[in-house]
Amino acid sequence: MDSKNQDIDGLIALMAKLPGMGPRSARRAVLHLIKKRALLLTPLADAMFAVAATARECLVCGNIGTRDRCDICEDTRRSNGQICVVEDVADLWAMDRSGVFKGRYHVLGGSLSALDGVGPEELRIPALIRRVLDEEITEVILALNATVDGQTTAHYIAEQLEEAGVSVTSLAQGVPIGGELDYLDDGTISAALRARKAV
Amino acid sequence: MDSKNQDIDGLIALMAKLPGMGPRSARRAVLHLIKKRALLLTPLADAMFAVAATARECLVCGNIGTRDRCDICEDTRRSNGQICVVEDVADLWAMDRSGVFKGRYHVLGGSLSALDGVGPEELRIPALIRRVLDEEITEVILALNATVDGQTTAHYIAEQLEEAGVSVTSLAQGVPIGGELDYLDDGTISAALRARKAV
Incomplete structure (x- = not known):
């Protein structure tokens, strides 16, 4: 006999499959969800159903939206x-x-x-x-x-x-904004040097 | 006009509220879910509904299960x-x-x-x-x-x-199994020293 329950174990197993999640963080997330049942667990399940029902790939560009052509492809200004x-x-x-x-x-x-x-x-x-x-x-x-x-x-x-x-x-290659030289790899530094600009 | 869509944005916002998740990891997780719609997204939503409907606190011990007394409290062998x-x-x-x-x-x-x-x-x-x-x-x-x-x-x-x-x-305090002294804090080391045992 387990300390938990099949439903809960099943949910933990599924959550653990998300990128960046493991068994421990999935357990923490599920306990958090159960504590915040009305505020988080039910809305999250609803939102997942909504996305499962509507999300699709834009046939033109491959973006994910809810129609056959995404908002960006529909936007004539773009x-x-x-x-x-x-x-x-x-x-x-x-x-x-x-x-x-x-x-x-x-x-x-x-x-x-x-x-x-x-x-x-x-x-x-x-x-x-x-x-x-x-x-x-x-x-x-x-x-x-x-x-x-x-x-x-x-x-x-x-x-x-x-x-x-x-x-x-x-895209240009170079030093990221806010980047410190000491923390950059050699490749980035030499790319930035080769592409140097007059000040 | 946004590049995404309200449903998807809503799901990302909710996912970002999970412990250990931020906006970036929530976006990654949602894209992963959409890619694995049948394998992961729908089962996850189902599992969440199941847990939302059944999970409750054990009235005796406070564990989370599906009945008023959890499996452990029901188990007479315990x-x-x-x-x-x-x-x-x-x-x-x-x-x-x-x-x-x-x-x-x-x-x-x-x-x-x-x-x-x-x-x-x-x-x-x-x-x-x-x-x-x-x-x-x-x-x-x-x-x-x-x-x-x-x-x-x-x-x-x-x-x-x-x-x-x-x-x-x-619980006893001391050096964790597999723990290296060099990585332990002073408090743990002195607790382990005070509670030392004859070999």
Whole structure:
């Protein structure tokens, strides 16, 4: 006989599958949820059902929203000829929180990886090429992760777009705002040095 | 217009209220949930509803289960005259996972704290005294946290039980199994030294 109960054990087991959670933090979270049943547990279950019922991938850009075309793709003011290419939806949200980019997005769904067997067809690269040709795109901004796979992907996309007559740019690399030199890796420091600007 | 959607934003806001979660990890978790809709999101919402509907505090010991008396209090084999007193349900689960203690538990619901205005009446201390007198208890094991508040609470309970004719014990303090001396605080080392045993 267990000290808990099947329902509760089941909930803990599921919570432990969330990224960043383990068995201990899942137990803590579940106890917290039970204490705050009306304020947190029931609303959370409701919100999960709502999202499970409505969330879908935007057919154009791969963002997650509630319609076949997400709010950004529907927003005609964002049709400025720029497409920002990101690896994941989380990256799209991060870019959009900054509020600086006013164009549209394209989510690849990962990065090319020979090791993991991820080729261009596994990502949304063909869809990107099609969008660049169909929509009146003037600039493709590659906002991919500064990892080996991310940079491989960036080079591959730049190559594919060579004859499409659009400018292909990528995010600047350098010292992060608020970053202390002493804590930066050598790669970042040398990238920042190579890309130095006149003051 | 937002890049996400109200349902999804609402779910992220609720997830961020879980202990150990922040806005960033909540976003990651929600994206993961949406990706694993059938495998994780819907089952999790179902499990939450089940727990919200059934979870309740055991009227005897304060453990969380699905009936008015929890499985441990119902288990007659555990009526061995021992009560283990813990601060929280998480502590009860931790004790019970070890599988060493075969008696019953009593959850205080916190520890005495003059600073936070937590007195004996706010905790389940009167209920503990009553149980000790009513049930045939021979030993009360205080498994409270080794913090100032935890130890204050232990002393207070020991005092209250002085005339009840039960033996009151507490967990041993010392070096944790696998613990390295160099990483232990001075208090633990001196406690372990004072309680040293012949080999």
